[in-house]
Amino acid sequence: MGTALKIEHINKSYGKKQILHDVCLETNTGEVFGFLGPNGAGKTTLIKLIVGLISLDEGTISVCGHDVEKEFEAAMANIGGIVENPELYKYMTGMQNLKQYANMRNGVTKERIDEVVELVGLTNRINDKVGKYSLGMRQRLGLAQALLHNPKVLILDEPTNGLDPAGIKQLRDILKTIAHKEDVCVFVSSHLMSEMELMCDRVGIIVRGTVKSVQTIEEMLKSIDTSTATYLYKVNDAEAAKIMIGEKYPAYEIACDGDSEFKLTVTAENANELIADVNALMISGGIRLYGVQRQESRSLEEAFIELTDEGGTQIA
């Protein structure tokens, strides 16, 4: 494992509009790094800067120690990527596409071509015309193409867009294999936390052009509050129930949701016993208890939306 991308203090504007603000990130070979942010956050812009499609205003990017501006060719030799759609010729077979691409790169052997075809699971269909491929197969051929020259960094901009659940799982497994077995840094953007959770080792969150956090998935899961549990009650008189419970258990939060519903938030640890006591209290106090339901605890996706929503939704 070594440093793959080193992104330092990047600023980028389109015209007068600043898109990226002092972006710093460091990624390693051997990891799937997720770059997560809502639409318009600046993911594609950063990716275009990394692969040298647009130029930097300020800051530096290096790929395996090579500066993208000062040592462009050395930096690019270490990068493979698909930005937006892979460029493929539909009238050629998968293999012909790969050979054509290999001819433009130095030192791609026939063995390497076979290796990447196998890696992306296209061995059986590689001699079919690309025009007959499904979207998922085209994605995987694009991936094979991007891997031909043995790059240490693979950059993919929202690679699961348009794929069905089976295709997404297949791609996810391939990307993990590439990172962990071939010691490549797979840098993948997405706007879905749930997807990142299943695919990535670490995730950097970008909101309105600013990197908000970089964490491992484990750290992220830990940071979600699981210490409390909320129960939704249906009763005949929510207000009376609230007063009754509040007198006996002043430490817990109770919020009425209309006349016949309220939510009770308690410490998760001893929730079961406490809820049994609360129910007994209400019934003995003459409240009609129609139902109790434990609410799902906050998911990663909700935590992400909360993080990206602060300050209101951006209109890009």
Ligand SMILES: Nc1ncnc2c1ncn2[C@@H]1O[C@H](COP(=O)(O)OP(=O)(O)OP(=O)(O)O)[C@@H](O)[C@H]1O
């Ligand atoms: N060529 C351009 N000229 C002017 N503004 C641009 C250009 N490309 C992107 N932008 C603006 O930069 C901002 C970031 O766009 P970018 O495509 O990087 O976002 P993104 O995170 O990739 O979003 P998405 O999830 O929708 O792909 C947006 O406000 C967008 O309108």
Ligand SMILES: [Mg+2]
């Ligand atoms: Mg984008």
